[in-house]
Amino acid sequence: MRETGILNREISDIISSQGHMDELIVCDAGFPIPLGVRTIDISLAKDKPTVPELIEELLKHHSVEKVIMANQTKET
Known part of the structure; x- marks a missing residue:
């Protein structure tokens, strides 16, 4: 069992499999997907x-x- 780094298996899998120029979006519940x-x-x-x-x-x-952030996020 991992005790350091990214513990969430799915997130760890995604960032481990990303290549050059791949994108990852981190958003809240209101983001249209x-x-x-x-x-x-x-x-x-x-x-x-x-x-x-x-x-x-x-x-x-x-x-x-x-990293690109929405203006609303920068203010929090």
Whole structure:
């Protein structure tokens, strides 16, 4: 059993399988997601965990070229 890094198996699988130029979107419940797109719901309660919390943790364990954030997220 893992005790460090990304513990969620599905998230770990996605970031481990990403290649150059692949994209990962971290969003809240209001984001429109097209049918057929792989999703992982990790919500525990309303706004828990927050998008900034998730991004902060992902950046500790995953190299990224660029982060794009909505203005609403930047203000929180």
